[in-house]
Amino acid sequence: MKKLIALLAMMASPLAAQDFSEGSEARSWNLYAEVPAKFEATVVDLLCTFTGDCPADCGAGKRQLGLLRTADDTLILPMKNSQPAFTGAAVELQPFCNQTITVDGLMIDDPELGANNVYLVQTIVPPGGDDKIKANKWTKNWAAEHPEAKGKGPWFRRDPRIKSIIAEEGYLGLGVDVDEAWIAENF
Amino acid sequence: MRSLILSALAAMGLPLAGQAAEGTRIQVTGEIIDTWCYYSGVMGSPDAVVGSAHHTCALWCSAGGIPVGLLAEDGTVYMVLKVGEDDQTAGGDTTLKLAAHTVEADGMLYERDGLNYLVVSDVVSDLDITNQNHDDYGNVPPFSIPDPNK
Numbered sequence: 276m277k278k279l280i281a282l283l284a285m286m287a288s289p290l291a292a293q294d295f296s297e298g299s300e301a302r303s304w305n306l307y308a309e310v311p312a313k314f315e316a317t318v319v320d321l322l323c324t325f326t327g328d329c330p331a332d333c334g335a336g337k338r339q340l341g342l343l344r345t346a347d348d349t350l351i352l353p354m355k356n357s358q359p360a361f362t363g364a365a366v367e368l369q370p371f372c373n374q375t376i377t378v379d380g381l382m383i384d385d386p387e388l389g390a391n392n393v394y395l396v397q398t399i400v401p402p403g404g405d406d407k408i409k410a411n412k413w414t415k416n417w418a419a420e421h422p423e424a425k426g427k428g429p430w431f432r433r434d435p436r437i438k439s440i441i442a443e444e445g446y447l448g449l450g451v452d453v454d455e456a457w458i459a460e461n462f
Numbered sequence: 463m464r465s466l467i468l469s470a471l472a473a474m475g476l477p478l479a480g481q482a483a484e485g486t487r488i489q490v491t492g493e494i495i496d497t498w499c500y501y502s503g504v505m506g507s508p509d510a511v512v513g514s515a516h517h518t519c520a521l522w523c524s525a526g527g528i529p530v531g532l533l534a535e536d537g538t539v540y541m542v543l544k545v546g547e548d549d550q551t552a553g554g555d556t557t558l559k560l561a562a563h564t565v566e567a568d569g570m571l572y573e574r575d576g577l578n579y580l581v582v583s584d585v586v587s588d589l590d591i592t593n594q595n596h597d598d599y600g601n602v603p604p605f606s607i608p609d610p611n612k
Contacts, residue, residue: 306502322543325483325572325579337550339529339543350575352541354498354529361519363498363527365552383501388508389539390501391576413526431522432608436558440521446607448517448562448591454607457596462609 293346301380301397304359308385312394316342316351316378318371324350333372336416340368342378342394353378355395361431362413364396374402380410485570485581492534492567493593494560496523497541500531510602513562513593518606520561527553530560532567532580540571540580564589 299311319341323329333340342351353364357380368376377400383390398407417430424433431437445454498504499511499519510516512533524530530551532540543549548556566589569582601607 304502304504306504308501308503321579322549322581325485325543325574326570326581328549334549334552336527337552337554339541339552350577352529352577354501361522361526361528363523363529363552365527385501385503386576388501389537389577393497393501393577395502431525434525436555437521437525440559440561441518444517446518446601447514447596449514449594457601458607458610461600462607462611 295346295382299379304381304395306381306383308383308388308390309381309395310384311380312382313377313379314342315345315375317345317375318368318373319343319350320372321352331372333369334365336366336369338365340365340372342368345375349392351382351392351394353380353394353396354383356410356413357395357397358411358413360414360429364394364410366413366416367396367399367410371399371401376401378410379407483572483574485572487569488571488580489566489568489586490532490534490538490540490580491564492532492538492540493562493564494520494542494557495531495533495539496520496528496561497531497539498523498528500533500539505603506599509595510599513595514591515596515599515602516606517562517591518601519603521558522606524558524561525553530557532565532582538578540578543579543581545582545585560585560588562591562593564592 295312295314299313301311320333321339321341342353356362356364356367378396380397381395383393396410400407414430426433445451447453495512500508505511530542542551545556548554551557566586567582568584568586569580572579
């Protein structure tokens with residue numbers, strides 16, 4: 276039995292040391308803990324994974340999704356798409372719900388802060404495909420869902436829900452009176 | 463001996479056939495944060511991307527579908543996957559309204575590959591924004607409040 280355990284431990288070592296940066300063409304964001312990472316993974320609904328509540332469409336882009344990496348069964352949390360616009364990854368990955376894809380992007384690796392297996396997705400290669408898809412559909416989807424918010428400037432200045440909360444609570448979230456005093460003093 | 467083998471398999475990251483995810487019920491108090499800014503450092507130090515200083519950016523990121531987390535008093539971050547009956551934590555209304563708020567939450571914790579995932583069954587109390595750190599850090603990022611002079 277000792278031999279079996281030793282064998283299993285030996286098998287574990289190469290997996291733990293696997294380098295997923297090989298072949299990555301991810302663009303740097305100049306983040307201090309970024310590591311390029313390209314890997315094959317299955318898109319999973321995280322709530323489904325943990326609780327067994329599994330809608331067929333993985334939540335239609337409104338649930339947080341995970342990437343279950345083929346090579347080592349590690350569950351990666353994709354937090355960010357490729358747009359520098361405060362936008363997440365679920366909308367980009369949801370079309371590939373329960374499918375196995377190849378992603379390229381940046382892993383954020385800062386264990387001291389608790390950043391383990393969190394990821395920024397830049398490109399997706401669908402199953403059986405050769406062409407990379409850029410993970411940058413979020414703002415286009417938002418514009419289609421909010422025709423009433425059409426206008427100049429980035430989406431987050433025009434989003435009705437954000438504008439409503441800021442109008443009520445202020446930019447600092449402490450009330451419009453606090454905002455007014457702060458702005459008068461600092462701008 | 464069986465547990466040793468199971469531990470070895472778990473260390474390898476291999477799935478254990480027939481084993482369902484097993485959660486732990488917890489009660490935890492902390493701030494609902496924007497996890498991307500917190501982990502990536504893109505907007506500054508961890509202390510600067512929380513609280514009132516970061517409220518507007520936290521709204522942007524929450525509405526944008528970036529995972530929200532609950533930053534507990536001991537520094538542990540819990541990735542929030544559901545709040546009550548609302549499973550729309552990728553840009554949904556419930557988490558958006560809680561941005562930068564400190565809450566007391568009751569829920570199920572699932573630990574996997576170095577991250578803590580939290581399914582909140584009940585927000586026991588919403589204490590609003592308790593971390594008023596804008597005097598220390600300003601508004602983060604600086605463009606989060608439009609310059610009224612431009």
